[in-house]
Amino acid sequence: MEMQHDTLWNEAVAFTRAKSPASFEQWFSGVQFDGMTDGIVSLRARDEFVREWVDQHFLPTLVDYLRSQTGWSVQVAWSVGGHLERPVAFGVPVSPVRPRALVPDSRRFSQGPATYNGSNGSNGSDMRDDTRLDAAANYARAYGVGDESHEGEEFQSPASRRPPPRMESRPEKLEKPVTPPPLEGLNPKYTFGNFVVGPSNQLAHAAAIAAAGGGGPRHNPLFLCGGTGLGKTHLVHAVAHRVREERPSSRILYVSAEKFVNEFVQSLQEGRMNEFRSRYRDRCDLLLVDDIQFLASKTQTQEEFFHAFNALHQGDKQIIVTSDKYPQQLERMEERLVSRFSWGLVADIQGPELETRVAILRKKAQMEQIELEGEVVLYLAQTIRSNVRELEGTLIRLAAKSSLLGRQIDLDFARQELAATAGPRASEAGVDDIQRVVCHHFKLRTNDLLSKDRHKSIAFARHVAMYLCKQRLKCSFPELGRAFGNRDHTTVMSAVRKVEHLRASDPEVRAHLEALERKLGTND
Numbered sequence: 001m002e003m004q005h006d007t008l009w010n011e012a013v014a015f016t017r018a019k020s021p022a023s024f025e026q027w028f029s030g031v032q033f034d035g036m037t038d039g040i041v042s043l044r045a046r047d048e049f050v051r052e053w054v055d056q057h058f059l060p061t062l063v064d065y066l067r068s069q070t071g072w073s074v075q076v077a078w079s080v081g082g083h084l085e086r087p088v089a090f091g092v093p094v095s096p097v098r099p100r101a102l103v104p105d106s107r108r109f110s111q112g113p114a115t116y117n118g119s120n121g122s123n124g125s126d127m128r129d130d131t132r133l134d135a136a137a138n139y140a141r142a143y144g145v146g147d148e149s150h151e152g153e154e155f156q157s158p159a160s161r162r163p164p165p166r167m168e169s170r171p172e173k174l175e176k177p178v179t180p181p182p183l184e185g186l187n188p189k190y191t192f193g194n195f196v197v198g199p200s201n202q203l204a205h206a207a208a209i210a211a212a213g214g215g216g217p218r219h220n221p222l223f224l225c226g227g228t229g230l231g232k233t234h235l236v237h238a239v240a241h242r243v244r245e246e247r248p249s250s251r252i253l254y255v256s257a258e259k260f261v262n263e264f265v266q267s268l269q270e271g272r273m274n275e276f277r278s279r280y281r282d283r284c285d286l287l288l289v290d291d292i293q294f295l296a297s298k299t300q301t302q303e304e305f306f307h308a309f310n311a312l313h314q315g316d317k318q319i320i321v322t323s324d325k326y327p328q329q330l331e332r333m334e335e336r337l338v339s340r341f342s343w344g345l346v347a348d349i350q351g352p353e354l355e356t357r358v359a360i361l362r363k364k365a366q367m368e369q370i371e372l373e374g375e376v377v378l379y380l381a382q383t384i385r386s387n388v389r390e391l392e393g394t395l396i397r398l399a400a401k402s403s404l405l406g407r408q409i410d411l412d413f414a415r416q417e418l419a420a421t422a423g424p425r426a427s428e429a430g431v432d433d434i435q436r437v438v439c440h441h442f443k444l445r446t447n448d449l450l451s452k453d454r455h456k457s458i459a460f461a462r463h464v465a466m467y468l469c470k471q472r473l474k475c476s477f478p479e480l481g482r483a484f485g486n487r488d489h490t491t492v493m494s495a496v497r498k499v500e501h502l503r504a505s506d507p508e509v510r511a512h513l514e515a516l517e518r519k520l521g522t523n524d
């Protein structure tokens, strides 16, 4: 089995190397392959800078290759520092320009090897936070390594004997920027390499890779939807990063729907509509719009967006839209827009399962250099189930507190902290609480649930409340019947069964239940 893994790894390496051999040699001289088990690839980087560069520029290709060959959800576990006995490649192994620590000192908790300790005399302490790209550029200038993104053209190592760049119009190699200028509003950490794939998001992930030109059928538009904090924005940024890397000349527009509205209003007021239209209809190869639900009720902006959409779609320019709802659930949105959103692929992202939450926590801890014991990871993943943003926020809060108090993040510490900040535990919530939350969600009065009213919307809310009570409380069917206006226990039983069935078959019902479960919190 190990043998097979090694072969697979070697194939993935060969595949990735072939895309840009010189650059590969340079960067992978600072990386060691420590093995692969259960879809987890263990790598060691010489330092944090190499880790981050390789993570962002090479791993998406490498991991995609492994995934395509095995069908596994491949994860990469990095360790940083220490001597590399078996580097993957043998380029010029030096990193003369050391950027400052990637996270503020207060957030660097790793007990592992120090990363930027000025060992080469280059004290980065007075460098700005945004010096990473500068440092990367210097690194590349000095050693001829760099971005993979220059369409068939490679950065060259001093030792390389490859012919000079083919494109005559390009200025001297050392003068051109190593990476295209960053796109406004993009989070550099939101890359495919940093996105953990699991059953809850694999369709959205695969569709995003395809939209970025990474193979597989491309759907236009791609409509990504799901509850808050589940990774929609992350995926959209990842597409932009990937396209930026691989096709630097592509004109990418990333906006939140809110920004689109503001730009539109401002252009209208200032008589610059031609410019606005040209920007969104003619000078754009990839349009990414976050939180489209924000266009609700804004009829004039919707009209403008409709025309931009048509122009781009006709020109086969990729459009990706995110939303917290399915297209059909978007309220106060023109029908013709809603129908267009479903022309391509609607890919939803569900709340991550336990295994994915564990993998996300590991990834985030690794990125932020936070040391976490396995039992703490599991405890956090079991306790925080609502969304990834909350998971991530809790991790950062724990790390900050642990740093302030000088205490290790062990299970006791995590338990105390979560208990101190959690609201009332769901297990303490009673039938009344659940009824109240359900009524609030469906905009009903509590009395409605207890009444004999059989109006469809009230009956549905009542069934949902019964289902949630049954799931979360240790109540018998007869007890629940009494709590819901003295109903027969068989009525409750059939309501619970009905909702169970709808949950599995109807995405809209599932979305309601997930929203309610988020509001009610965990019942662990």
Ligand SMILES: Nc1ncnc2c1ncn2[C@@H]1O[C@H](COP(=O)(O)OP(=O)(O)OP(=O)(O)O)[C@@H](O)[C@H]1O
Pocket (backbone or CB within 6 Å): 190, 194, 195, 196, 197, 201, 226, 227, 228, 229, 230, 231, 232, 233, 234, 235, 324, 360, 363, 388, 389, 392
């Ligand atoms: N599968 C994942 N792997 C790694 N990180 C993730 C994953 N899903 C979400 N995250 C992280 O969770 C945080 C929230 O994600 P993001 O902002 O993309 O959510 P969203 O779905 O756009 O939410 P909203 O609708 O509220 O804007 C980000 O820091 C993101 O990196």
